Amino acid sequence: MxxxxxxxxxxxxxxxxxxxxxxxxxxxxxxxxxxxxxxxxxxxxxxxPPAEASCGDYGTAIDFEATPAAAAKRAVAEEKLVMVLHVSGHFEDPGLT
Amino acid sequence: MSALADRRVGEFVNRHFVSSFQKVATFRIVGGQKQGGNVATYFCAPDGRVLHVVPGPVDAETFLSEAQWVVESVRRGLEENKKTGTPFKVLFREYHAERLRQRYGLVVEPVRFDPDTSAAGALTYRDPTGRPLAPVLPPPPLDGPDVNFGRELLRQVQAAQAAMPLAKMVSDRAGRRWALGPLAQAHMLLAAHALQPIDKLYGTVFENILGEKISTKPVEIVTPFPWRPEGKRGEPLPAQRRVQNQ
The missing domain is CATH 1.20.5 (Single alpha-helices involved in coiled-coils or other helix-helix interfaces)
Incomplete structure (x- = not known):
């Protein structure tokens, strides 16, 4: 038991x-x-990524904002510098940039 | 697309800069040949004042080197400004003059004040939108070769500069002529005009260094990437959307 x-x-x-x-x-x-x-x-x-997403990279390795003003605004917020391309042609031309 | 498509350039630029682009001139197809078509890259403070400019197409190494120089010079300038109280603008012009001397063996005196180029009056020619044309800024006078640079090295650098596309011959104070490539011309220009707003400098860069006429015609192609869908996820850019809605 x-x-x-x-x-x-x-x-x-x-x-x-x-x-x-x-x-x-x-x-x-x-x-x-x-x-x-x-x-x-x-x-x-x-x-x-930053709150304001970029416009696109257009086939390059760089993210682009739609306008320089938008880039400047984001640069102030993220404490960065601004890069502006002035172009008079097509980026598809390998010699352009 | 060699420089902008480079992975190292992309990583560095995206880490330190917020990028954008503008179309400032156009090109024509005449007899199947393209006339014009160029690029100038401005590195700016967030308020649009120009720290450095890379005129024309360059390879990835050069682009990265110039971008790194800008970031290092900004850090150096901010530190030196805190220590000595010298205005950041003056320091940056000195850095441009220093780089011209170190890399190209030529000496200019940095300009420590802003000459008045804004003499817009009733007689000023304006474009159809009512804005005065971008001023053509004079570069600072060239003093001559740096005596510490070395005669043989200067000869080699001069030969390389003279062989560059868009090279320009510039006379120094003694009347000797020196070849300057686009990047050396940019350093020379910015030794006098760095930290000026981009709208004051772009005319000089595009017309004097790149030799292209700025177009005041309405821009028909909003983006310089016509083979890509506009904007992100194929959506049109806001300006185009407005045009479509009208």
């Missing part, structure tokens, strides 16, 4: 322990996942 009770208690503890183990493991995974998410989020926030 006693041995049955001991065996039953042991099984109960094992199952509870298993459940506890599962819960602890799941919690650990959740923490790890949150930690993993936290790093790229911070990096993404650092590399977050």
């Amino acid at each position: 006693l041995s049955r009770k001991v065996i039953g208690l042991t099984k109960l503890l094992q199952s509870q322990g298993l459940r506890l183990g599962v819960i602890v493991t799941a919690f650990g995974f959740a923490l790890a996942f949150a930690g993993m998410r936290a790093i790229p989020l911070t990096a993404a926030q650092q590399a977050k």
